[in-house]
Amino acid sequence: MSHAAVLLVHADSDREYLRTPGEELQTDLGVLTVPDDPDPGQIIETHLEEPFTVRALRGPDLFNHFERTGAPMMPRDVGLVVGHVGAQSGDRVLDAGTGTGVLSAYLGRLGAAVTTYERDPEFAEVARDNMALAGVDDRVEVRGGDVLEDLDALSGEEFDLLTLDTADAATVVEHAPELLTSGGYCAVYAPFVEDARRAEEAADAVGLLGVETLETIQRELHVDDRGTRPSTAGVGHTGYLTFARNG
Template sequence: MSSSSIAPGDLVLLWAAGGREYFAVAGGDKLHTDLGIVDLKRLEGMEWGSTIESHMGKPFVVLKPRAPDFFKHMRRTGAPMMPKDIGAIIAYTGVGPSDVILDAGTGSGVLAVYLGTIAKKVITYESNEQFASNARKNIELAGLANVEVRHGDILLEMEKLEGPFDVVTLDMQDAAAVVPGALRVLRPGGFLAAYSPFFEQAAETRRAVERAGFSEADTIIVGEQELEVGRRGTRPSTRVGHTGFITIARK
């Protein structure tokens, strides 16, 4: 079977008219939708991008899910990091396919999923047991066997970790307290990326980075503004929202 063909067990995204989307597993039983029943066994051997019909004759385009699809459909706990900030973290730390990443403050698992589609291994810590359980379900939905969710307080667990990690990412209120441990477990040349929603938290994290002795440090704000295209004309959207600050530091 070619790489462009769907294999048994592949996770697929079925897209129907009107923007309706459904996740399914090729070779599974049947998917019941308001547009009819889709026989998932028929997906095996089909080409990605082809169309399958329900028993009512309604067409579904068969797509290979990507990280933005999981972002849209994940069950949320709290406020997840937004794609624009995730993109900056990936770009400024240079996450690659051989990297082992330590992530703390899992939340819904959004950042861990994006990282897991690129890196070799992601170990992510979440102190809230309910959040950790939900994140495991989200990561299972994404089909990422290389992402491990651990329930625990990273401040306590950091002493037990040996590393080395290529990148450490933090999305948590006490990020500054984790910075010295992050420096210890990072390999030389590795990066720390800490996300902070408030000025005070960002400043505290930046001071912690400088005290710890990282060789380089920058704190940035990533802006994003949608372009509105309509009959009257094209203009920038008036919806401008702040998300957070990102501190990038290198060992």
């Protein structure tokens, strides 16, 4: 297992850097080397005596600082997945459409064992590096390739959770009864409502239970001296989440 990265936060600005123990940070504020076992709250100074505070890595930091290979799943959607399926330590998760790896890293940090598939070899390599930064590369295995082409290798395995963020998610859902343990959950993230519809229809067709699709919308509140009102800076839509449970 790799040591999880830490955040280095400059005391007099909002500048943050994600670095692993022993790694060097070089900025216009100077150079420093992260200690092998830094404590949260510890102050480290650069050679120019600029102070940085060590902050322990938390889930939202993964979204903010992972190297990206596309649009990662938003923390609000990750929260809905975790809450609706009751993800917990010891769960076995099969994931497809790794991308940046935010969902896999969240689940790994919860203590789940995750097998995740990414078709693009370069994206898969970036995701592996991100798992090492998150300190979960012992719990999250990033496999290159298409999960649909690897179903024979997965035969006989039972997963507590199936999470999908791929264009062909509905086709994978058709295999959910064989992949999921009794009572296991399936969660599909879809950016387009047509994909969500196909996922829901596939879940119904194979007899999954409690099938429902939710749209994720949040509105930020704007607070100032005059009062409080909803922000006018956009609708806050991210996507659609379809949930179902194996019988």
